[in-house]
Amino acid sequence: LDVEIQGPEGTPYEKGIFLLSITIPERYPFEPPKVQFVTPIFHPNIDNAGRICLDTLKMQPKGSWMPSVNLSTLLTTIRLLMTDPNPDDGLMPEIVLDFGNIYTYDIVLGRRTCSSKTTRCLCPKPLP
Secondary structure, three states: OEEEEEOOOOOOOOOOEEEEEEEOOOOOOOOOOEEEEOOOOOEOOEOOOOEEOOHHHOOOOOOOOOOOOOHHHHHHHHHHHHHOOOHHHOOOHHHHHHHHOHHHHHHHHHHHOOOOOOHHHHOOOOOO
16 A cells, blocks of 8 residues: 655655555554655654654553554554654664754754755646
């Protein structure tokens, strides 16, 4: 299943449309879906392959997945992660280091992901 989410307002991602790939396991909803970004994104909790480090995507006891979490709620949670990165649980050490200096992080993020000059390149238009 491929879905698109809009970058959250008030973030460097806000002009972007991000394609995500969702794989629903046989045991869903008792097992979380596998979700990854197809659109490249510069984020401390999302690696270069698009894998997302998010408790909601992990089984308990390490994660917080519950069968009551539906896909809509999951996508909202991913958008919230885009708004509020968690550097304490980062997948990308070099981005986490940049995040430690918020000024540097904002500059690099603005250059790498969905800045006004790269939106067309990194953020594909919605599918027809």
